[in-house]
Amino acid sequence: MIELDVALKVGTFNLEMAFRNDDGITALFGHSGSGKSLTLNLIAGLMRPDRGTITLDGRVLVDRARGIFVSPPRRRIGVVFQDSHLFPHLTVRQNLWFGRWFAPSRERAINFDAVAETLGIGKLLPRYPAKLSGGERQRVAIGRALLCCPRLLLFDEPLAALDMERKLEILPLIERLHTEFAVPIVYVSHATEEVARIANLVVVLNAGRVKAIGRPGEVLGPLGGESGWSRFDRVSVLTTKVCGANTAYDLTELKHPSGTIWLAGRAGPPGGQIRIIVRATDIVLSAGPPHDLSVRSSLSGQIGSIEKDGPLAVVEVILEGEGRLYAITTRHALDELGLDRGSRVFALIKTSALDERQAAVTPLSF
């Protein structure tokens, strides 16, 4: 459990924030300059807050009032930095062993081979970091932080420097770390889809303050409208259940109380949970049940609110059963269809708009 309540002034920037998460993956989400990396540095012990406390699993790491400050080596918090920071004069194996060597032997619960296997870095062991690709470096950096058997893993925009393909390769790994090695994670990012996919608690930061805090579905959808967030940042998060597959067309059928979503390819065993992240710009609204359309995935609900934004409008659809979706359409379309608050609608999602980024297959505990 991580609990934090701190304030720090750096130049003219004022950071003042508090949150706690009992377990799982906490995402610190915000634009650059929102104070998320600063918060991460405070947790890692690379900076000191002006006032406040940080507690990890009941152990006080920082308490300015009582004059407590645990130095980074004694915190046992692993950090994965944006540009890996591997030690260039050490081989991959030596890099991996670096943190492990300092960990007390009775706390070396995480198995070296298991980590190398999970991260797929077994073949890289004799190489030097200079001979690795960006994705490989980042995987080694994750392994290095994990192998010191930390009580908490911090990720500072670990995917920011990677291309899309590498991101898709590493994101599921981070999810697996949490489930396989049972390490709580704090993940800093400004990418909506990353956060929506892996976090169970999202702390939205803006100008050094906590703007919103909650589950990704509750927090990320309502976000937007304010400066800095574009309509493409607006996503909805739905929890669905795998209920079957269409083997002839290689599709997976996902069930939500309000309807069915078809996913391209095979995803997880029947009964498993899949978290779906849908961009508000990828949803089509229909006043009646869809006919003669190529769209197969349809969820029914009622319009909760309409937020007008120039020629466009953000429509909140309260789905049958549970959850809400945010769809962006033109005001023109709403008026022509006669849609207003309380209207019954069908939200149509193009299967082709959902890729690996939007479907978190690994069951997350929450």
Add this chain to the structure above:
Amino acid sequence: MTDLSPAEWTAIWLSLKIATAATIASLPFGILVAYALARWHFPGKMLLNGAVHLPLVMPPVVTGFILLILLGRKGVFGAFLASIGIVLSFRWTGAAVACAVMGFPLMVRAMRLSFESIDRRLEQAAGTLGANRASTFFLISLPLAAPGILAGAILSFAKALGEFGATITFVSNIPGETQTIASAIYSYTQVPGGDASALRLTVVSIAISLVALLASEIVQQRAEKRLASFE
């Protein structure tokens, strides 16, 4: 070069011995001061920096004379050292001290630059992985600064081979004890018919310097190649 006289051989041997001793003895201090100047903030940092660089700008004779005042047999510290059996003045060890002092600014400069060029975040990363300051220094900072440390050591060695003013002032020019190549050349040019010897020693001096520089170049290139980041 086979016709070097025994006296010339002695001067060459002494020069190498003094330069090696000076470099090795000042190495730990050089690394410490360079790291302190590169990474720490402390009161009197500028003063320390100034003191380290003083021998670079002062006339060498002045440095030699100060050494004589401080470390001479009747000097401030020299008297104490003499009482416990350590005599530096007019000994080869004194010559090594003079060379170490004169080479120190060059050594520290190169090492400091090298420490400063290390990405501080690598040291921070080591900290988050559980390494305390000492471990971080020996496992990360020191190896990463190795090319610069080597460069500093070579510079100090080269400076020691060529040192003349401070050495001759502090420990004089005693054949077999403190007469290095430089002071030997000086002596030969002061006596009639010594030109041939002076020339031979000059050639030797050039050869040693070239070999030292070449060696440092090769070792540095290898080190840099290994560390070269692939961007």
